Amino acid sequence: MHEFRYRENQLFCESVGISEIVSKYKTPLYIYSKGTLIDHYQKLKKAFRRINPIILYSMKANSNLALCKILSKQGAGFDIVSGGELYKALKIGADPEKIVYAGVGKTEEEIESCIRNNILIFNVESLSELRLIDRIAGRLERIQRVAIRINPKIRPRTHRYILTSGTENKFGIDIETAEKIFLHRDEYRNLNLAGVHIHIGSQIIESWPFVRAIKKVVSFIKDLSLRGIEIKWFNIGGGLGIIYSKETPQTADEYAREVLPLVKGLNLKVILEPGRFIVGNAGILVTKILYIKETLNKNFLVVDAGMNDFIRPSLYGAYHSILPVISRPYSPKKKIKRFDVVGPVCESGDFFGLNRRFIEPKEGDLLAIMGAGAYGFSMSSNYNARPRPAEVLVDERRASLIRRRESYQDLIRNEL
Ligand code: LLP
Numbered sequence: 001m002h003e004f005r006y007r008e009n010q011l012f013c014e015s016v017g018i019s020e021i022v023s024k025y026k027t028p029l030y031i032y033s034k035g036t037l038i039d040h041y042q043k044l045k046k047a048f049r050r051i052n053p054i055i056l057y058s059m060k061a062n063s064n065l066a067l068c069k070i071l072s073k074q075g076a077g078f079d080i081v082s083g084g085e086l087y088k089a090l091k092i093g094a095d096p097e098k099i100v101y102a103g104v105g106k107t108e109e110e111i112e113s114c115i116r117n118n119i120l121i122f123n124v125e126s127l128s129e130l131r132l133i134d135r136i137a138g139r140l141e142r143i144q145r146v147a148i149r150i151n152p153k154i155r156p157r158t159h160r161y162i163l164t165s166g167t168e169n170k171f172g173i174d175i176e177t178a179e180k181i182f183l184h185r186d187e188y189r190n191l192n193l194a195g196v197h198i199h200i201g202s203q204i205i206e207s208w209p210f211v212r213a214i215k216k217v218v219s220f221i222k223d224l225s226l227r228g229i230e231i232k233w234f235n236i237g238g239g240l241g242i243i244y245s246k247e248t249p250q251t252a253d254e255y256a257r258e259v260l261p262l263v264k265g266l267n268l269k270v271i272l273e274p275g276r277f278i279v280g281n282a283g284i285l286v287t288k289i290l291y292i293k294e295t296l297n298k299n300f301l302v303v304d305a306g307m308n309d310f311i312r313p314s315l316y317g318a319y320h321s322i323l324p325v326i327s328r329p330y331s332p333k334k335k336i337k338r339f340d341v342v343g344p345v346c347e348s349g350d351f352f353g354l355n356r357r358f359i360e361p362k363e364g365d366l367l368a369i370m371g372a373g374a375y376g377f378s379m380s381s382n383y384n385a386r387p388r389p390a391e392v393l394v395d396e397r398r399a400s401l402i403r404r405r406e407s408y409q410d411l412i413r414n415e416l
Pocket residue numbers: 058060061079102162199201202203237238239240273274275276277312316374375379
């Protein structure tokens with residue numbers, strides 16, 4: 001469910017017409033619905049209320065400060081992957097006790113700054129990293145909490161670029177090595193090794209991969225407990241899939257119904273770190289048709305957003321539905337034609353949708369690329385020296401600018 005709906009024939013975000021927002025802020029433009037953002041966070045929170053987990057929003061999905069602040073006020077913490085995300089989380093006043101840090105390539109500077117800022121847990125991805133965190137914590141005279149990120153080698157069905165579990169990818173540590181680490185935990189004198197973490201991939205629409213991975217790790221946790229090693233935090237990761245077209249992903253309630261029995265009776269704190277589930281359907285990218293180009297073989301709608309603004313279709317072949325902001329009612333007299341919706345960037349992979357049906361589109365019409373809230377703006381770039389789009393947040397009847405459109409000066413700001 002989300003708050004982008006037609007009223008009569010115009011697409012609205014909550015109670016504001018998209019055309020009205022665009023007349024003020026131009027295109028390409030990201031528009032977010034505050035109501036949808038909060039609703040998705042609350043759905044997960046309610047589904048898991050029996051165990052009162054720590055819910056950490058995965059900032060990489062969309063780290064706009066305004067959105068993070070809303071989630072922080074709702075009680076969310078943050079899953080971060082860089083010093084930059086730590087900086088942004090602290091900037092909005094996030095509680096460091098609700099920040100965890102995952103990623104295979106943490107630098108010494110990033111580790112030090114996280115320790116100094118008292119974050120909750122590092123999710124450790126290799127032995128070398130474990131030793132480095134231990135050394136830095138020692139130097140800072142701290143005892144740092146860490147979790148071992150386990151690669152449970154379960155392979156969910158999703159795009160291979162966003163699969164993070166399995167024998168041939170860089171994430172996590174295999175269970176056998178993790179066991180050795182826990183058995184030799186006294187070697188790491190500056191670490192409190194009391195957590196395990198998994199994150200098996202993203203846009204996973206079925207429950208079985210989560211269930212299998214969690215079962216595997218729960219049995220590992222129980223084994224450790226028999227050997228006197230108590231695990232205090234179990235981070236089950238993010239990865240919940242959302243609806244982009246006709247998928248029927250598990251709902252928050254269905255997910256909780258599967259997961260809760262697995263962690264029942266364990267004396268530990270469960271952590272969730274969803275990104276896409278919270279923000280994915282809370283945002284759209286609005287773009288304008290610049291040209292309608294009809295060729296012998298194909299018809300194109302050339303729009304003013306490019307793959308630099310939104311890269312998911314180009315990078316993963318991801319499907320996003322594309323809706324006209326003003327819809328033209330169908331009548332048998334009107335022709336439905338198929339078009340590729342493409343951007344202005346100099347790459348043939350610069351497209352948002354292929355072979356899509358439109359009723360008599362016109363140059364100047366606005367199109368909404370749906371489900372663009374997660375991994376949209378956060379993956380944008382300045383490729384082709386294109387300033388990045390503005391971002392607007394809608395709260396019922398009010399639309400506010402939450403990020404200015406970049407200017408040409410922004411493009412050269414750091415060049416010498
Ligand atoms: N936790 C960790 C350790 C992660 O690496 C990720 C995402 C998440 C949580 C959040 O996953 P989510 O709930 O959003 O699925 N750019 C890709 C997705 C990359 C996901 C990277 N890691 C896309 O546009 O599909």
